[in-house]
Amino acid sequence: MVSKTFTVLANAVGKPAEEIEMVAKEYPFALTPFLVRRVEEGTYSAAALQQFVPDMRELLDVDGYSSDPTHEENIRPEEATLQTYDNRLLIMLTHQCLVYCRFCFRKSFVGFPEHAISEMQFDKALAYLAAHPEIKDVVLSGGDPLAVPNRRLIPFLKKITTIPHVEAIRIDSRALSTHPARIDDELIDFLRSDDRFWYHAHMNHPDDINHPDVIAAVRRLLSACVPVFNQSVILHGVNDDAETMSRLMMSCYRNKVIPYNLYIFDHVKGAAHFDVSNERIEKIYTALSRLPGPAQPVLVYVDERSRKHRTIFDEPEDLHAFLARRDAFLARNEENKTALTAANV
Numbered sequence: 001m002v003s004k005t006f007t008v009l010a011n012a013v014g015k016p017a018e019e020i021e022m023v024a025k026e027y028p029f030a031l032t033p034f035l036v037r038r039v040e041e042g043t044y045s046a047a048a049l050q051q052f053v054p055d056m057r058e059l060l061d062v063d064g065y066s067s068d069p070t071h072e073e074n075i076r077p078e079e080a081t082l083q084t085y086d087n088r089l090l091i092m093l094t095h096q097c098l099v100y101c102r103f104c105f106r107k108s109f110v111g112f113p114e115h116a117i118s119e120m121q122f123d124k125a126l127a128y129l130a131a132h133p134e135i136k137d138v139v140l141s142g143g144d145p146l147a148v149p150n151r152r153l154i155p156f157l158k159k160i161t162t163i164p165h166v167e168a169i170r171i172d173s174r175a176l177s178t179h180p181a182r183i184d185d186e187l188i189d190f191l192r193s194d195d196r197f198w199y200h201a202h203m204n205h206p207d208d209i210n211h212p213d214v215i216a217a218v219r220r221l222l223s224a225c226v227p228v229f230n231q232s233v234i235l236h237g238v239n240d241d242a243e244t245m246s247r248l249m250m251s252c253y254r255n256k257v258i259p260y261n262l263y264i265f266d267h268v269k270g271a272a273h274f275d276v277s278n279e280r281i282e283k284i285y286t287a288l289s290r291l292p293g294p295a296q297p298v299l300v301y302v303d304e305r306s307r308k309h310r311t312i313f314d315e316p317e318d319l320h321a322f323l324a325r326r327d328a329f330l331a332r333n334e335e336n337k338t339a340l341t342a343a344n345v
């Protein structure tokens with residue numbers, strides 16, 4: 001029998017529940033009770049929900065879309081770490097998430113038990129960090145670090161705070177918009193005890209922030225002197241129009257969440273249906289450049305060769321140069337697809 005959550009989702013987005021359930025067997029699925037409640041109440045739109053609803057198109061193998069689009073496999077000094085820059089280290093605290101975003105660039109990693117991160121791997125990550133005084137900035141990621149309960153998370157954070165050369169600790173998490181109660185008093189009291197913590201939210205649609213519980217959780221973080229920044233991805237069918245994206249950025253600004261990186265979608269296997277045309281990217285970015293300065297995000301993409309974040313400024317020539325390179329990539333894929341189809345005839 002199809003579960004109640006799948007039935008709720010099916011009704012909300014107009015897809016057969018059996019289809020949703022079938023895809024969820026291939027790629028992990030989870031939705032928090034908070035979001036299920038919002039869908040039932042009608043305060044979370046079908047467009048926002050597309051971020052989390054399994055879709056048959058995830059099972060397509062589209063040429064040019066890869067399971068490791070940013071080549072993370074090549075930049076792991078320790079199993080639970082990623083390092084692109086000398087002065088920054090990303091530590092993966094868990095392979096689990098509170099929700100599984102269907103477009104995630106770690107889609108083939110998160111939620112699969114074989115990628116579980118052990119205590120020994122944590123310890124090795126900490127030892128590596130302690131032995132490298134040039135690392136000033138630590139990003140906690142995963143999976144979602146706030147999928148780890150406080151009884152394990154807080155002792156781990158405490159250990160990082162004992163390393164004096166660490167100047168900033170960023171928590172990258174979707175908890176703020178998907179499970180705001182996770183930003184609880186115990187966590188807030190701990191974060192207040194050390195002034196190096198930052199919170200990086202991941203909100204892609206105005207509905208992600210426009211709820212009293214989410215805004216209350218933002219205020220709890222700010223009350224503990226934890227700055228809150230937001231990162232978003234441009235996603236087909238979710239936020240790929242100038243009006244939706246402008247509302248998202250203004251809602252963030254209005255609630256003292258600083259819009260930070262706006263990512264161009266990585267070519268992730270199983271998520272090609274979220275890719276966005278260059279024309280849309282250009283329209284969105286032109287519209288965002290008219291917002292008040294603090295509401296404007298920075299348009300970035302991850303360079304697939306160097307793994308470094310590249311910023312696209314709002315000078316038309318920067319944007320056009322990037323979009324021309326992206327066009328060439330898409331054209332190459334089209335040629336490959338045509339050649340493959342011809343070969344199969």
Ligand code: SF4
Nearest residue numbers: 097100101104143174
């Ligand atoms: S919460 Fe983050 S790591 Fe987890 S699926 Fe979503 S984007 Fe990926």
